[in-house]
Amino acid sequence: MDSLDELTHELFTFFNGFSSWENSVIKTSELSVSEAHAIEILGTHGQMKMKTLAGHLGVTTGTTTVTVDRLEKKDYARRESVKEDRRIHLITLTQKGQQAFAEHHQYHSNLTEQILSVLSSEENEQLINILKKINAEAF
Amino acid sequence: MDSLDELTHELFTFFNGFSSWENSVIKTSELSVSEAHAIEILGTHGQMKMKTLAGHLGVTTGTTTVTVDRLEKKDYARRESVKEDRRIHLITLTQKGQQAFAEHHQYHSNLTEQILSVLSSEENEQLINILKKINAEAF
DNA sequence: TATGATTGTTTGATATTCAAACTAATTGTA
DNA sequence: TACAATTAGTTTGAATATCAAACAATCATA
Numbered sequence: 004m005d006s007l008d009e010l011t012h013e014l015f016t017f018f019n020g021f022s023s024w025e026n027s028v029i030k031t032s033e034l035s036v037s038e039a040h041a042i043e044i045l046g047t048h049g050q051m052k053m054k055t056l057a058g059h060l061g062v063t064t065g066t067t068t069v070t071v072d073r074l075e076k077k078d079y080a081r082r083e084s085v086k087e088d089r090r091i092h093l094i095t096l097t098q099k100g101q102q103a104f105a106e107h108h109q110y111h112s113n114l115t116e117q118i119l120s121v122l123s124s125e126e127n128e129q130l131i132n133i134l135k136k137i138n139a140e141a142f
Numbered sequence: 143m144d145s146l147d148e149l150t151h152e153l154f155t156f157f158n159g160f161s162s163w164e165n166s167v168i169k170t171s172e173l174s175v176s177e178a179h180a181i182e183i184l185g186t187h188g189q190m191k192m193k194t195l196a197g198h199l200g201v202t203t204g205t206t207t208v209t210v211d212r213l214e215k216k217d218y219a220r221r222e223s224v225k226e227d228r229r230i231h232l233i234t235l236t237q238k239g240q241q242a243f244a245e246h247h248q249y250h251s252n253l254t255e256q257i258l259s260v261l262s263s264e265e266n267e268q269l270i271n272i273l274k275k276i277n278a279e280a281f
Numbered sequence: 282t283a284t285g286a287t288t289g290t291t292t293g294a295t296a297t298t299c300a301a302a303c304t305a306a307t308t309g310t311a
Numbered sequence: 312t313a314c315a316a317t318t319a320g321t322t323t324g325a326a327t328a329t330c331a332a333a334c335a336a337t338c339a340t341a
Contacts, residue, residue: 010266011247011254013273018164020281021157023200035327053289061162066329068290073327090288090337108150115150121279122272127149129268133261134152140260142159174296192320205298207321212296229306229319287338297328308317 028110032103034079037062037070039107042079042096046104050083050095079103167249171242173218176201176209178246181218181235185243189222189234218242 029039037060044059045051051059057067071094074080079100082092096104119127168178176199183198184190190198196206210233213219218239221231235243258266 006266006270007251007254007258010258010270010273011250013270013277014160014254014257015250016277017273018157018160020277021153022161024281025157026200037328054287057289061165062328063330064289065291065331069328072290088288088338092289111150111154112146115146115153118153118276118280119146119149121275126268126272126275127145129265130272131145131149131152133265133269133272134149134156136260136265137257138152138155138159141257142163176297193318196320201297202299203320204300204322208297211321227307227319231320282341284341285339288336289334290336291334292332294331295329298326300325301323303322304320306317306319308315310315311313 024114028107032106033077034103035073037066038074038077038079041067041070041074042100042104043107045080045094045096046101046108050093052091052093056094074100163253167246171245172216173242174212176205177213177216177218180206180209180213181239181243182246184219184233184235185240185247189232191230191232195233213239 026036029036032039034042040060041056044056048059053064053067053071056071057064060067060070071080071082075082077099078097080094080096083095085091085093122130165175168175171178173181179199180195183195187198192203192206192210195210196203199206199209210219210221214221216238217236219233219235222234224230224232261269
């Protein structure tokens with residue numbers, strides 16, 4: 004039980020470090036946390052309807068309506084209607100939204116580099132390998 | 143730049159998985175996210191004054207006042223005054239608060255076990271080693 | 282075409298957070 | 312010792328986040 008506790012501790016320390024880094028990065032932008040998350044999802048997966056976005060965000064469609072309202076008002080995203088089904092709105096990043104996504108991605112790369120700088124190239128390979136396994140199977 | 147991108151992707155996938163797991167665990171309790179965080183910090187580090195707790199939480203003391211108010215109302219924590227400096231309130235977990243901390247810790251251990259189950263014992267050791275390095279040096 | 286399902290919005294309520302103003306207590310200094 | 316500056320914590324006012332439930336519009340189908 005000792006090694007388990009040790010790993011638990013290191014895992015959650017890592018998670019908390021990541022978490023506060025992420026928050027401090029978002030605070031430097033003019034986006035709220037939920038807006039930033041929405042942009043990240045839209046940038047990663049491309050345009051999608053409200054319900055899908057809500058699913059990715061892990062919140063209700065009501066909450067997502069509010070978030071997208073604000074993104075639209077600030078010109079980071081817009082709703083596009085679909086001829087085939089007029090109930091559906093596809094949410095799309097604007098130029099400004101894509102720019103924000105690119106910037107955010109650059110921050111992520113910076114953190115990865117920061118992490119890599121304390122690891123040997125062997126450990127780097129081990130980490131990728133381990134994360135792939137965990138991401139594919141553990142959650 | 144290719145391997146960097148790959149690691150970035152795996153890191154943030156891992157972080158997001160962790161994040162949504164954490165949220166879903168908290169939702170099963172009668173605690174809010176901020177209350178759960180406060181309990182985790184108090185359980186890990188023991189009693190501390192408002193300002194220190196606010197620092198650990200990464201929020202202002204005003205926000206922390208509200209959080210501790212609720213924890214006190216629900217009997218998870220209490221404020222204790224200090225003779226030497228009557229401005230200071232030490233926040234302490236009650237029995238109920240310690241119980242909640244123990245339960246939460248158990249959930250954490252469960253997730254660690256879940257993660258370990260997809261790794262070999264060699265990878266397990268690699269992971270601990272890597273996380274220790276990152277936690278000590280990278281953030 | 283009527284009925285039921287789906288998509289998204291609105292509403293009302295509670296929670297979260299911050300900055301700034303404020304109170305109380307302590308410390309430094311003249 | 313008295314007064315100014317600092318520190319700890321609370322309160323206030325405003326913006327944001329979130330949900331569940333009610334709602335409107337549209338679609339699918341029987």
